[in-house]
Amino acid sequence: MIALIAQRIAQAIVVLFVVSVLAFLLSTQIGDPVASILGLQATPEDRLELRAALGLDDPWPTRYLEFVTNVLRGELGVSYITQRPVSELIVERLPATFELAGVALLFSLGVGLPIGIYAAINRGRWSADAILSLSVIGVSVPTFVIAILLIFLFSVTLGWLPSFGRGQVVQVGWWTTGLLTPSGLKALIMPAAALAVSQVALVARLVRAEMIEVLRADYIRFARARGLKPRVIHLSLALRNTLIPVITVSGIQLGFLFAFAVVAEAVFQWPGIGLLFLQALGSTDVPIISAILLLTAAFFVAINTIVDLLYAVVDPRLRAGGLNGRPAGA
């Protein structure tokens, strides 16, 4: 067990190292920040001066080392465009994305789970099939299209929900939350819904598929043979075993929600990390780009490592360090 943990952590570090090098190299290749910062007015001397000041002409290993030491110290540089420390920018914008992704995850689980269970239990009925087909449509519409349509309906036509921003936010320590104000809650609904729609479909299909598998299993048949009521079978036995892979997938889904949050944040002007990344990419704001890449990698590595370890805890077969398997026993 300890060996497994150590192995996983070692892997995580290696992955982070590779990603940091890639992130650093990639971000140094994207465009020329000097022209973006100085605009058309710059004289050649100004540009040379700026390049020296930014250390753009130092050898790469030097720049990389500087980059890493700074990151470990918590100094992520200063934005070229707004001249504010990147760490501050990120800390400011993180709560927005977290809340958006979190609420979207809740939506998708809250709607996806019941639908998936229903479709699995009632397999064969037309309602279950209809759900399946509808869910395909859910997965087939890009997030930004949903976002646009939602704004058109609820904001412009009905005027019920705000079309941009987070509404009023409350500062709690270093976190800003929109969950404590009515305008904040209203502002969360559409972006989270837009993100959730495709996730609902995925969760529903996953739950359905998993539950169908489980329902075939021998132990279920034995339970039926023993005369347990269907509801008991479905909800306590089958569901429990279905939930494990569903939950781990949700953990990973949370990560992907963050990614698609980029699109939702673009359309709703949601001041989160995704929008920050897009803006930085568009204006070649190198420090922000590198920092977000690195943080994203760290975040996903953390999630994946935790999920792997959880799996190991749950499934004794894995503790020997074998392939990923699925728990089958009751």
Place this chain on the structure above:
Amino acid sequence: MLKHTLMGAAAALALTAGMAGAENLRFAGATPALTMDPHATNDFTTTAIFRQVYDSLIGLSLDMELTPALATEWDYIGDNTWRFTIREGVQFHDGSALTAEDVAFSIMRQKDSRFYRSLFGGIQEARVVDATTVDVVSAGPDPILPRKMSRMFILSQAWAEANDVVDIPDLGAEGAEAHSIRNAMGTGPMRLLSHDPSVETRFEAFADYWDEMPGNVTTATYLNIGSGPTRVAALLSGEVDMVVDLPLQDIGRVEAAPGYTIAEAPQMLWMQLEMDGTRDQALETFDRAGNPLAENPFRDTRVRQAIAHTVDANLIADRVMRGKARVVGSASIPGFGGYQEDLDQRWETDLDRARELLAEAGYPDGFVTTMNCPLERYINTDDICRAVASMLARVGIDVRVNGMVWPEFARMLVNGPDSSFHLIGMGPDSRDTQDSFTGYVMTRNPDANEGFFNWALFSKPEIDELTRTLTVTFDEDEREGLYRDLLGRAREQVNAVYLHQPMIVWGMRGGVNAPIRSDATVTLQNVVVE
């Protein structure tokens, strides 16, 4: 932390503002205000925003005429020196008095800014003569310095010293963020309450402003909403009271909504097509077989004239700009010093003539080229470029439109210029035709500060000579004659194919009356909210 205090104060103020029935204005625009340090940027939107907080030395009326502001009088006293008389009784937002020292300090600080080299780089010294007089000495005679001073922003020297921002914040500097980025100490009609560059900027009216404030806005918030449809949705749903970058296609909808109005004013720039005037072989230019052209077609005046006769700017202004544009026919626009109305006649759209000219120049079958097109900084450039391409296709010039985001486009020009054919917006900072020529039409020689922005690499020695003469001429009649000569020649030689001057369009809900000014500044002190 200061930020928290400010946010708390802002929240408290917002509440009290609501309770006292004071007038609050929420207005939104497409681009963020980057920084509140008036010397650290020359970005269009940012300037329009911090103008609420920082006065310029010489002001601008709603008609873009020079008016006394922090300087009440200004005279040229010879020896490359202008003398400015400073207004008395002006207060900064912290109650301290404006002094001649503050003015001199600000002038020297702004002149050192990388962003203002072309405007103020020629200033050598700002001398305090007495408590109400400052002399500004330049390297050479500068007849249009007062016009330039409408972009000279005055801040408090004491405040700058106390907050360690005597030098303009250095980019890429480690450590704490410079104080002047999100805080301000000016003399303007509004006091800065808080500034979050990508989200919102909040203001509060300054009770002791030196000028009268005909409007009734007591608090205001500027919001950055990048996406066009979102911005319009916010206006129509009431979340904001006013939008300063109203997309053209949404004008009809806003006008049709009950109570909503739009205001428009011509922008102080115009769009033009620039073509390589210097290279022996043009970039990205080929004959129909795919072989690079041995000679640069754009150097031939006949080719440039052909293009001028092909591109129908009226049709573009009508269909692409939906009528919200004024076709331009000379290298100057109304409101600029030196503008000549009778010379503002665009070339006629005549495809046959164009084909004749092309054949004469040796291109009877036309040729293939690439046009670089900046997206997202000017209005509807994507459609303009594609329309131009489709028009040129008719006379045999096959254009591939290469759309680029602004940082890329800027980089391409600044590092080269690496473009032989592009669309660009042109509007000299000083709003004087002289600057059109010194900055954009003279042969490019950055060391001599000539043709600094001449990305077209247009080069005609006679025009250079005339321009040099203009820069040292003070006699009004003589200047008039020189302006006319220059504008005529430039048009004949087609220094660029002028297109149109876009209109700035604002949308407001009923009850909001905001007079519009051509530099797109919302002059909050003049806004009336019901």
Place this chain on the structure above:
Amino acid sequence: MSDPSDTRPRLRDSDLLRAFMDSTQAMVAFLVLTLLIIAVLLAPFIALTNPYDLATLDLLNSRIPPVWIDGGEWPYLLGTDSQGADMISLILYGMRTSLMVGVLAVMLSVTIGTILGLISGYFGGWAGTIIMRAADVQFTFPAIILALLIGGLAKGVLTPTAQAQFAIPMVVLALGISHWPHFARLVRGAVLVERNKDYVAAARLAGRGPFTIMRRHLLPNVVNPIAVLATLDIAFAVMGEATLSFLGFGLPPTEPSLGTLIRSGYNYLFSGEWWLVIFPALALMVLVVAVNLFGDWLRDALNPQLR
């Protein structure tokens, strides 16, 4: 002589074919897809305007509404865009580009993933570990972020002209690279299961080289799951292109695809010129839904357990 290790479904056996005929879902999806592909291939002949041939566009025809609305004009059935290009033509050419990008991207992913998965699964060793670690590294990044990065890198390294010329290959590369790990893992997993089986040992004893074994024995057993994943991946690739282009990091507006059409049309959604965005969005949805439905059916049909 039929090989007992070969579990490929045979069309002649018509298990699959029968399943296809039984399922309305599959038949409808397939039909729609076929119609779309035919229409797209015929685009140069049936389209009114060609967005690549600028001389066919006339500004005077710009922004005409669909024919059933006041102001509409025949033959512009679904209206025209801001340059005067007919919407149906735009959608046909756009779908052609989107499909091409999607299919090419998936082909790239499949190729890279299969090769690397085979190597990693069959040979194992340090090569295998490196490949899987690389896949893990890549799995830490959501595909869209990776694709955005590659798009951004392309813009930084290439000159503007090269960017425009290579826009399609760049997007294909970005999308293709972002998805190879899925296939690699799939293939590797299947190979790991198969390689210890008797028939493989027998083939090795008989002197067959590794590549022959891979080709004859391993690959056929992997074809099914690859086919399913590839089909579904096409849908994701098409949506990926649309998202990238919408965010501005995909194709330029001069290279019409469903994504670029939605991006330009989006700005007109609220101004009353809704047809500029609604029709391309609907086209995108129909295409992706059809591919997904077909892929879904394929997965169920090829999975012996779920029947």
